[in-house]
Amino acid sequence: MPQPLNLPRADVRPAQTILVVDDDPVTRAIARKFLAQDGYRILEAADGETGLALFKDQAPDLVLTDFSMPGMSGADLTRAIQKYLKEHYDGLAVYVPIVILTSLGQPEILKQALEAGAVEFLMKPFTGPELRTRVHAIAQAAATHAALLVREAEEQDEIVVLKLLLDRLVEPGRASLPEGFLMETLATNRINGDVCAHHAGAPGIHFGLLCDPMGHGLIAGISEIPTMDAFNALAGIDLPLAGILSGINLKLFQLLTRDRFSCVLLFRLDRHTGSLSVLNAGMPDAMVFHRDGNLTRFTSTSIPLGILEDLGSLSVEHRHLEAGDCLFGCSDGLTDLVPEPELVAAFRTGGAAGFPGRLRALLDQRLRDRELADDVSWCLWPYLPDALGQAPPPGPTELTDGSVPSLSLRLRFFPTAQAYDELAPNLAAFLASQGAPGSVTQTMAVVLSEAIMNAVDHGLLGLDSALKTSFETFEAERGTRLGADPQGAVDLLAVVHRAAGGSFSHVWIQVTDPGQGFDWRSQLADRGDPAALFHGRGLTLIRALARDLSFNDAGNVISFSVYPA
Amino acid sequence: MAYRTVIEAGRATVFLDGRISFRSYPDFRAATLSALEDLEVRAIHLDMAGVEFLDSSALGMILHFNQKALAAAKALAITRPAPPIAAILQVVNFGKLVTILP
Numbered sequence: 001m002p003q004p005l006n007l008p009r010a011d012v013r014p015a016q017t018i019l020v021v022d023d024d025p026v027t028r029a030i031a032r033k034f035l036a037q038d039g040y041r042i043l044e045a046a047d048g049e050t051g052l053a054l055f056k057d058q059a060p061d062l063v064l065t066d067f068s069m070p071g072m073s074g075a076d077l078t079r080a081i082q083k084y085l086k087e088h089y090d091g092l093a094v095y096v097p098i099v100i101l102t103s104l105g106q107p108e109i110l111k112q113a114l115e116a117g118a119v120e121f122l123m124k125p126f127t128g129p130e131l132r133t134r135v136h137a138i139a140q141a142a143a144t145h146a147a148l149l150v151r152e153a154e155e156q157d158e159i160v161v162l163k164l165l166l167d168r169l170v171e172p173g174r175a176s177l178p179e180g181f182l183m184e185t186l187a188t189n190r191i192n193g194d195v196c197a198h199h200a201g202a203p204g205i206h207f208g209l210l211c212d213p214m215g216h217g218l219i220a221g222i223s224e225i226p227t228m229d230a231f232n233a234l235a236g237i238d239l240p241l242a243g244i245l246s247g248i249n250l251k252l253f254q255l256l257t258r259d260r261f262s263c264v265l266l267f268r269l270d271r272h273t274g275s276l277s278v279l280n281a282g283m284p285d286a287m288v289f290h291r292d293g294n295l296t297r298f299t300s301t302s303i304p305l306g307i308l309e310d311l312g313s314l315s316v317e318h319r320h321l322e323a324g325d326c327l328f329g330c331s332d333g334l335t336d337l338v339p340e341p342e343l344v345a346a347f348r349t350g351g352a353a354g355f356p357g358r359l360r361a362l363l364d365q366r367l368r369d370r371e372l373a374d375d376v377s378w379c380l381w382p383y384l385p386d387a388l389g390q391a392p393p394p395g396p397t398e399l400t401d402g403s404v405p406s407l408s409l410r411l412r413f414f415p416t417a418q419a420y421d422e423l424a425p426n427l428a429a430f431l432a433s434q435g436a437p438g439s440v441t442q443t444m445a446v447v448l449s450e451a452i453m454n455a456v457d458h459g460l461l462g463l464d465s466a467l468k469t470s471f472e473t474f475e476a477e478r479g480t481r482l483g484a485d486p487q488g489a490v491d492l493l494a495v496v497h498r499a500a501g502g503s504f505s506h507v508w509i510q511v512t513d514p515g516q517g518f519d520w521r522s523q524l525a526d527r528g529d530p531a532a533l534f535h536g537r538g539l540t541l542i543r544a545l546a547r548d549l550s551f552n553d554a555g556n557v558i559s560f561s562v563y564p565a
Numbered sequence: 566m567a568y569r570t571v572i573e574a575g576r577a578t579v580f581l582d583g584r585i586s587f588r589s590y591p592d593f594r595a596a597t598l599s600a601l602e603d604l605e606v607r608a609i610h611l612d613m614a615g616v617e618f619l620d621s622s623a624l625g626m627i628l629h630f631n632q633k634a635l636a637a638a639k640a641l642a643i644t645r646p647a648p649p650i651a652a653i654l655q656v657v658n659f660g661k662l663v664t665i666l667p
Contacts, residue, residue: 453620
């Protein structure tokens, strides 16, 4: 077991124990006599082997060793000590200065000793006062050096903790990034603070955030925590972009000092409709690379965040994307290395599929002979409606009855037992208030209730049909799991359609849960056996009372329409 | 859900009111307990004239109760369901398992 070193660690203190290794008893006696006057504890060894054993056993703070000794030389001892320190204390803030005592002044010897890891020489013969002065100076320098090591180690620890915190805030969104959506960060060793984040809202709704705080190091990284916290919370309730940006700004204004700020690019893409909203506060131009070769820019329209309490009127830009269009955003770390014309050329040459590879190759090329000075972040979000994997809501062109959507309502439902019970009738009443006849209200309450219950049971509570062997068992289990604060939410999208003359036509409803789905095909397959009523009654009710019932393949997205009887 | 239970002449009538959902099970069990345990009772009527809402969980609850009633040699019937409730019962062929009286 290596002994704990007596070196300065978190608390920096001067050397206390000195190991003197010399085959000359006179030198050892001088060291013992004069250094003891300064309060040092002196350890003595007459040869290198004994010196090394004492070093391992006593962990001195400083070593004085003769260069020319029988057996192990001073250079050998220095190498052995450095090897021992590396093997046992690598990565820790330890520093033991080794001073070579020698009467040989040849440059080759000095070089050997330095290469072995010695820090200083003391030419023999020396007087006692001379030794005291030199050792005092070396000990002071060692204390300063050790303090620096401690500070560096602490800073490294702080950076590790900060990166962990940021990962926790960013990773859930990144993990839910749809296939084909790219968000990449090339980070320097230090924290520069670039964050590239995604938040999945209601089905088909995606929020993106690129953030580049001023400066670097811990303070830049720390400012990302409230930014990410506010982004996740506000995007989670589908607040308009101006509201999200204002919320982040207010957080930063309240928490940061006035000389700190963050540049932010915020965007929202609805994959059902291709509707894109962008708000740029101090970042390089975001761009949409259109499939037809055109380019749309989103220049900064707001000052960076954290400077003023109120950002005033914010200009959010809205565009409608066509299939194949791509949104691109980046931090200035990227444009410093790859100017914008080259980015545009890379996209025009490679298209959406080839662009990421070309961009990475350009970055590799630019960083071949220079170190990364600033974090590089970029994102590329293609609009590919065909890749949705779930049914989009019927748009006006898809309807054959001539009705058009007049009201769209998105809800995210976090279930509790009470909310579970009350959401369906209240939502049904609201939807019916849009001009529906009375008969729709009750039908809608039933089918909504069944769809929500199905989504919560399967998607959030993990209740599968195997539990339905006993009514009491199933209900008890449901009660237990509901009471255990289930994680996740059910998303509802309701679209009220009106007939050409403006009267109520029907309501289209989509319910999405975050689960793995269920075997809806077998549940719908055979409802002829009355005994089977014990299972699948909810689906039977929806199928009988609603129209256009459909599921996605997995079974975690259900949609249907409710018409007046 | 609100309830009132009347037992007379070997028949228990449980008057149910309001919304019956999965949260109603404790009340429903309390409402039907005396009818189930009374040896004189041979028939149990669930009067649904006051029921506004019934979900699939409530249907399961009634089926479960029906099994208990059958085991106790008591005949269960649902009486006077309002048209929307009757429609739900009809949709799931509930009449094949429990007697439904207008």
